[in-house]
Amino acid sequence: MITPVFGPQYANQYDLLYGDKDYQAECDLLEKVFQRYARGSIKTILDLGCGTGGHAIPLTNRGYKVVGVDRSQDMLSQAKEKTQSAFSIPTPNIPTFIEGDVRNVDVGRQFDAVLMMFAVLGYQLTNEDVLASLRTVQKHLKPNGLFVCDMWYGPAVLTVHPGERVKVVPTTDGKLIRTASGRLDVYNHLCEVRFHLWRLSGNQVVGETEESHLMRYFFPQELTLFFSQAGLTMLNIRSFDDPQSAPDEGTWNVLVIGTKSEQ
Numbered sequence: 001m002i003t004p005v006f007g008p009q010y011a012n013q014y015d016l017l018y019g020d021k022d023y024q025a026e027c028d029l030l031e032k033v034f035q036r037y038a039r040g041s042i043k044t045i046l047d048l049g050c051g052t053g054g055h056a057i058p059l060t061n062r063g064y065k066v067v068g069v070d071r072s073q074d075m076l077s078q079a080k081e082k083t084q085s086a087f088s089i090p091t092p093n094i095p096t097f098i099e100g101d102v103r104n105v106d107v108g109r110q111f112d113a114v115l116m117m118f119a120v121l122g123y124q125l126t127n128e129d130v131l132a133s134l135r136t137v138q139k140h141l142k143p144n145g146l147f148v149c150d151m152w153y154g155p156a157v158l159t160v161h162p163g164e165r166v167k168v169v170p171t172t173d174g175k176l177i178r179t180a181s182g183r184l185d186v187y188n189h190l191c192e193v194r195f196h197l198w199r200l201s202g203n204q205v206v207g208e209t210e211e212s213h214l215m216r217y218f219f220p221q222e223l224t225l226f227f228s229q230a231g232l233t234m235l236n237i238r239s240f241d242d243p244q245s246a247p248d249e250g251t252w253n254v255l256v257i258g259t260k261s262e263q
Contacts, residue, residue, distance in 0.1 A: 005123075005211055006051075006074060006075050007074060007209065007211065009197065010074075010195070010197060010211055011052070011072060011074035011077070011078055013176055013197065014052055014075065014078065015052055015054075015078065016169050016171065016176055017169060017178060017197075018054070019169065021054065023054040023055055023058055027055060027058045029243060029255075030055070030059070030115070031062070032243070033146075033148055034113065034146065037146055037259070038112070038146045039144040039259075040112065040144065041112070042064070042113045043064060043065060044064065044065045044066075044067075044111040044112045045059060045064050045065070045067070045112065045113045045114070046066075046067050046069070046113070046114045046115070046140050047059075047066055047068040047069065047095075047114075047117070048069050048105075048116045048136065048137070049070055049102055049117070049118070049120030049123070050068030050069060050075075050079060050097065051070060051072075051079070051118065052075050052079045052082060053078070053080075053082050053083060054118075055117050056068040056079070056095040056097075057082060057083060057086050057095060060093060060094060061086070065093060066095040066096070067095070067096045067097075067111070068095055068096070068097045068098070069097075069105050070097070070099065070100075071099065071101045076097050079095075079097050080097055083097070102116070102120065102124070102133045102136055103124065103129055103136065104132065104136065106136075106139070107140060109140075110139075110140055110145065111141065111145060112142055112145055112146070113146045113147070113148065114137045114141055114146075114147050114148075115148050115149065116133075116147075116148075117148075117149065117150055119150060119152060119215060120149065121134075121149050121216075121218075122151050122152055122215040122216045122217065122218075123214075123215065123216075124216065125188075125190060125214055125216050127226075130216070134226055134227065134229075134230035134232060135231070137230070138230050138231040138232055138260055138261075143260060143262075144262075146257070147232060147257070147258040147259065147260070148255070148256070148257055149255075149256050150240050150253055150255050151217070151218050152215060152216075152217035152218070152252060152253065152254075153218070153237075153247050153251050153252060153253065153254040154218055154219040155219065155248070155249045156247070156248075156250055156252045157184070157217040157252065158184075158186070159249040160249075160250065160252060161182075162182025162183070163182065164179070164180070164181045164182075165180045165181075166178070166179050166180075171199070173201045174199070174203075176198070176199055176200075177197070178195060178196065178197045178198075179195070180193055180194065180196075181193070188216075189217055189219075190216055190217075191214070191215045192212060192213070192214050192215075193213045194211075194213075195210065195212075196208075196210050197209050197211075223237070223256065228261075231260065231261050232258045232259065232260060232261055233258060233259050233260075233261045234258045235257045235258055237255070237257075238254065238257075239251045239253075239254060239255070240253035240254055240255045243255055
């Protein structure tokens, strides 16, 4: 049986599955982007699609005031537990986490920067959903505020094509096994990724779940149009793995930088 995206079993294993994701290095990258593109100092950050707080918590540790938004209660529960561990000593600056949909959430204030990391924009499947999400970004940005996101790059998706992958992660009593396979819907710019996850204690399966994630991939000219329609200006697209380089047909993940358009 396929469960809802980021359901309880997947959310509970999420940080184990992505234990090799270097969030500190990605926060270093974000700070370099801030330094290069921001017109003023970045002090407040809205993290849309914050997941389990992988970016929000280290950015808070670096002195930023961060609000995280996610529509998955299970992912937010993990984020709040991690926050309690990371900030066990009372401090006035801890991240705030809010349940909400990036298409229509209203936090009630504006920020110096808005983030959509780990392909959050790609979970918006229709043109209407993409525009609604970008308008949420625009609404929450201060004048000249900075928007940073990453996504799947269409030219590379169509060139490389999704394959089948298997990931094995050791645990204290066994291991996690996750398989992933992808299928393209070229007309709608979508890739369906099916995840099958088993949790083993010793050699015994003690948990199993399946999820189907539909992901949208994007092309430069449609992004320029989406940004413009949402009141944003796209500043640059760079390779996520090498931000000094422009993406090409082999660059699956890209970093996109934008700003709030002048009125």
